[in-house]
Amino acid sequence: MRIVIVGARGQLGGAMVHECSRTHEVVSLDRTALDITDDDAVDRTLRALQPEALVNCTGYNDVDGAEAHPVEALRVNAFAVRSMARVARNLGASLVHFSTDFVFDGTASAPMTEDVAPNPRSAYAVSKLLGEWFAADAPAHYVLRVESLFGVGPGGRSKGSVAAIVNGLRAGQVVRVFGDRTVSPTHVEDASKATLALLERRSASGLYHCVNSGYGTWHDVGAEAARLLGVTPNFQVVSVADVNLPAARPQYCALSNAKLQAAIGFDLPTWQQALARCVGA
Numbered sequence: 001m002r003i004v005i006v007g008a009r010g011q012l013g014g015a016m017v018h019e020c021s022r023t024h025e026v027v028s029l030d031r032t033a034l035d036i037t038d039d040d041a042v043d044r045t046l047r048a049l050q051p052e053a054l055v056n057c058t059g060y061n062d063v064d065g066a067e068a069h070p071v072e073a074l075r076v077n078a079f080a081v082r083s084m085a086r087v088a089r090n091l092g093a094s095l096v097h098f099s100t101d102f103v104f105d106g107t108a109s110a111p112m113t114e115d116v117a118p119n120p121r122s123a124y125a126v127s128k129l130l131g132e133w134f135a136a137d138a139p140a141h142y143v144l145r146v147e148s149l150f151g152v153g154p155g156g157r158s159k160g161s162v163a164a165i166v167n168g169l170r171a172g173q174v175v176r177v178f179g180d181r182t183v184s185p186t187h188v189e190d191a192s193k194a195t196l197a198l199l200e201r202r203s204a205s206g207l208y209h210c211v212n213s214g215y216g217t218w219h220d221v222g223a224e225a226a227r228l229l230g231v232t233p234n235f236q237v238v239s240v241a242d243v244n245l246p247a248a249r250p251q252y253c254a255l256s257n258a259k260l261q262a263a264i265g266f267d268l269p270t271w272q273q274a275l276a277r278c279v280g281a
Helices: 011-021 039-049 070-091 123-135 161-170 188-201 218-229 258-264 271-279
Strands: 002-006 025-029 053-056 094-100 141-146 175-178 206-209 235-238
Touching: 002 011, 002 039, 011 025, 011 188, 039 070, 053 070, 070 094, 070 123, 094 123, 094 188, 123 141, 141 188, 161 175, 161 218, 161 271, 175 218, 188 258, 188 271, 206 258, 218 235, 218 271
Parallel strands: 002 025, 002 053, 053 094, 094 141, 141 206, 175 235
Antiparallel strands: none
């Protein structure tokens, strides 16, 4: 299969390139190779490459920055996706697009399935939900909601909340964690394996929650990281209400990956298992 991966130098993009390159022909595009906000460039470049599958790993991910720059967030997270979906439709290619748990309002009390109605509460979340809708314009599409990404592909750089917690623990610093924000962290390696499985199995098009199994608060994640590292943590535990940020954060974001696991035919590791791999325990 000829797979074009856009955003190939990002945290998830690098992992996707590594996973897909094992068994498929991969063309990697970063922002220097393709300006995804240029409709003509997207059409011209992708038509020339003739992908069988197009994987979009790009995103405007500055959640707070989107409050001040909503148009830029929309250009990258929504309108660029519309352009890619049009090309995928015209070429008969499958489109993979990654979204986020932020499309929910965080008021649930049990892991959410794909049937739960979104209710975005920030400019970033609105732009990502629009991107989901635009991606569905491609007849063969996989919209994958990922959450709290951690881990890296070969040669990549670790970043995100999990990396900040692990680095802080290793340095013996005070680590601030939410005690009341619940998440289903996603290891990029596991997300990449699941994504490729969807493509290879030609699974049904649609929306999937692509997260590691299980859930916990950020304090739970930090405590598990400290246990794996064998260190005594110094946590500053805060609540969502304590932190004044420009963009609202959904408080409860546990996602069910049951639909995805049924589609790919294997179980995703728990976030604890993935975290152990990440820290080398």
